[in-house]
């Protein structure tokens with residue numbers, strides 16, 4: 001009895017450590033990418049600007065816009081990771097939103113922000129598909145109705 005509880009606690013702790021490590025690695029990768037990109041953008045801004053003609057410089061602008069959008073996306077992901085780490089501390093990260101079961105480690109590695117276990121996600125997708133089909137049917141009969149008018 002006592003050993004079962006102990007094993008359970010040990011399993012919880014190793015899952016916690018594993019998830020924490022996974023999130024922190026991702027966080028570090030993103031931080032490096034964001035900081036690297038910021039440096040690139042800043043150094044590109046300083047030089048080359050004056051020697052470019054109008055066309056080239058607007059291409060640089062577009063490039064910078066893309067870079068900026070990428071940085072923004074990555075910062076948003078960083079925020080999500082921070083939130084996930086906070087949830088992990090609270091003990092709510094990695095539990096399925098629907099059934100409360102643990103989401104498998106493999107699934108969380110592939111989708112760190114998954115809020116449902118595989119089963120619940122599949123059930124939801126099936127339900128959504130059915131909804132879409134129903135909506136389509138309704139849509140086409142409405143169209144048919146309109147045409148007969």
Ligand SMILES: [Zn+2]
Nearest residue numbers: 096099117120
């Ligand atoms: Zn579930």
